[in-house]
Amino acid sequence: MKQLHIFLAFFRVGMLGFGGGPSSIPLVHKEVVEKYKWMNDDEFSDVLALGNALPGPIATKMAGYIGFRVGGFLGMMNAVLATIIPTIILMVLLLTVLNTYKDKNWVQGMASAVVPVVGVMLGVLTWDFVKKSQKNMGWRVTIVLLAGSILLLSVLGVHPAIVIGALLGFALLARNPSKEKQVKAS
Numbered sequence: 001m002k003q004l005h006i007f008l009a010f011f012r013v014g015m016l017g018f019g020g021g022p023s024s025i026p027l028v029h030k031e032v033v034e035k036y037k038w039m040n041d042d043e044f045s046d047v048l049a050l051g052n053a054l055p056g057p058i059a060t061k062m063a064g065y066i067g068f069r070v071g072g073f074l075g076m077m078n079a080v081l082a083t084i085i086p087t088i089i090l091m092v093l094l095l096t097v098l099n100t101y102k103d104k105n106w107v108q109g110m111a112s113a114v115v116p117v118v119g120v121m122l123g124v125l126t127w128d129f130v131k132k133s134q135k136n137m138g139w140r141v142t143i144v145l146l147a148g149s150i151l152l153l154s155v156l157g158v159h160p161a162i163v164i165g166a167l168l169g170f171a172l173l174a175r176n177p178s179k180e181k182q183v184k185a186s
Contacts, residue, residue: 002070002071002075003071003074003075003078005036006067006070006071006075006078006079006082007078007079007081007082008082009031009032009035009036009079009082010028010031010063010067010078010079010080010082010083011082011083011085011086012027012031013027013028013031013059013063013082013083014059014082014083014084014085014086014087015086015090017059017087018114018118020057020059021057021058021059022058022118022122023118023121023122024058024059024062025048025058025059025062025122025125026121026122026124026125028044028059028062028063028066029044029125032044032066038066038069038070039066039069041128041132042132045129045132047062047065047066048062049164049167049168050065050164051065052160052161052164053160053161053164053165054161059083060080060083060084063076063079063080063082063083064076064079064080066079067079067080098111130142130146133145145167149163149167
């Protein structure tokens with residue numbers, strides 16, 4: 001039954017993740033964290049950060065890791081295939097239709113309408129991550145990290161993998177004063 005759930009979860013992501021990896025991330029979150037509860041939000045955030053740091057499509061990397069974690073090697077293969085099969089089928093069908101009707105207004109409108117929907121989905125997921133960061137680190141640190149990330153990524157053009165690696169290094173090297181106080185008090 002677990003393999004069926006893995007297939008269905010990632011098949012839905014593959015079918016509904018119109019727009020590529022960024023639009024798939026909220027769908028993967030909904031399936032993995034909210035519906036099946038294979039991970040919590042923090043674990044999902046870690047997988048997302050590491051997936052963004054590695055080369056290749058984010059949806060298949062996340063599917064492979066989560067499938068492996070939930071169902072072993074068979075789960076990994078199952079999740080990756082469930083993610084890519086809908087894309088292959090839909091690409092052939094959609095490109096055939098779009099190529100046939102590319103000069104029609106409704107096709108141009110449909111393509112334009114997808115962009116804001118994906119933007120809203122990413123915004124909602126981003127706000128969820130900001131709230132979780134604030135809960136764990138406080139507003140001051142969260143705002144500094146957000147502003148620093150925006151500066152590095154948007155203004156200076158630093159590669160996202162470098163920013164993620166630096167933040168992971170910061171998290172590993174930073175001391176947690178509340179935990180140290182708890183250890184001393186014990």
